Amino acid sequence: EAKDVLQQVLAINPDHPEAWTGLAAIALVQDDQKEAESAIKRARKFYGENPRVSEIIGVTLAGQYRFEEGIKYLEEARQLDPLSPSILFELGSNQLRFGQLEPGWENVAQAHELDPYNVAAFNLITLRDKLRDYPVREKDGVRLRMSPEDMAVFGTRALDLAARAKTTLADKYGIKLSAPVMVEILPKQEDFAIRTFGLPGGESFLGVCFGPLITMTSPRGRLGRANWEAVLWHEMTHTITLDASRHRIPRWLSEGISVFEEREVHAGWGQGMNSEYRKRFLDGDVPPITRLDESFAGEDIMLGYYHASLVAEYIVRTFGIEAMRSILADLSNGKPVADAIAKHTKPIEELEKSFLDYAKKIASGYGPDLDWSSLSDEEYVAYRKDPAPWVAANPKRVLKNHKACRKPLQVHSTPKVPA
Secondary structure, three states: OOOHHHHHHHHOOOOOOHHHHHHHHHHHHOOOOOHHHHHHHHHHHOOOOHHHHHHHHHHHHHHHHHHHHHHHHHHHHHHHOOHHHHHHHHHHHHHHHOOOHHHHHHHHHHHHHEEEEOOOHHHHHHHHHHHHHOEEEOOEEEEEOOOOHHHHHHHHHHHHHHHHHHHHHOOOOOOOOOOEEEEEEEHHHHHHHHHHOOOOOOOOEEEEEEOOOOEEOOOOHHOOOHHHHHHHHHHHHHHHHHHHHOOOOOOHHHHHHHHHHHHHHOOOOOOOOOHHHHHHHHHHOOOOHHEEEHHHOOOHHHHHHHHHHHHHHHHHHHHOHHHHHHHHHEEEEEEEEEEHHHHHOOOEEEEEEEEHHHHHHHHHHOOOEEOOOOOOHHHHHHHOOOHHHHHHHHHOOOOOOHHHHHHHHHHHOOOOOOO
8 A cells, every 4th residue: 555655656756755765665675675776776866865765764674673674774874864863763762672782772862862852762761771770680592681679579480481482482493593582571561661662651562572672561560461471472482483584474473373382381371262253263254364464453453363373373283383484484585474374384275264164163162062142132131130040040051242241240249238
């Protein structure tokens, strides 16, 4: 869609520099070096040594998790304009995400000095001063940074788990990381959000992985909301699959493998089948594998995580871990994901059918002896009138409209309190 819009711009102004720059960035994301070089040449026809060309390309690549390439273009932009606050901030913040901490903090600090009103730069520098007091421990290629209070309570456990996850998953997917993985577990949600995004917020995120860097909130910052060990294993899986694919893995497959690996290490981790997913799979009301990324852009995101994890599980269970390794290797060389999967499993149309059969079998096994039909109006009235006898008389009936039933349940179960 972005490419179509840029082509419309060029239809009006065939020499629009930033439109050509946008096309160059898209070409690089798609690993079309020849088209990218041609577009960059057209962009520089009128822009010359204007740093915007390199800056736009760098920001676009980094936004696609292609940090190594994005940083290269942002450094090129800085050479053309060493005092640009925006270039320095983009370069520094992405270096911080890619584990290049020393130059990253230096560039963000310089951006803050040149533009004191850059809120994200101010937030990061403020956080940097706090992080200086946080101890760092290392083990087997993992560096763990935590607050002194958290480190004293569960630092050893967190470091052991992170190191075990890294070693186990690297061996499983056949890779060797070239640099240590930095894991930062921050005590407050606000600190996690600023370290990750530069701004407060991000309450829906439990952890984020950029490859060499994993950021998380301490369990004391999100009491009762998540299992921090499962989150850490999930994020370390991202580190492995991002490295194996040279950061070219689509989100759905990366999330799918991470959730699958959670379940592999502990039966209580990762997402499992539920009544909603059961119906969606049995009804065939799920997107095809080739469109799974769409699930991560709307209200079906939680189903998308589970759906993607079943695809990963199916590939590994049916074709072996070698097939998944080969898929990731092909992605690292720029092969489209559908082509990579088909090459190491079966033609995508056949795979779609066999996978759905696999998923339906799992769905059918979820409460196979239960009656999943919806309540009729008469049944619902009887249930509301007196829930306990109705449930006793219908022990295998699943209350699919349980949300509507919750209110009368609460009414019946709450004792009357004298005024």
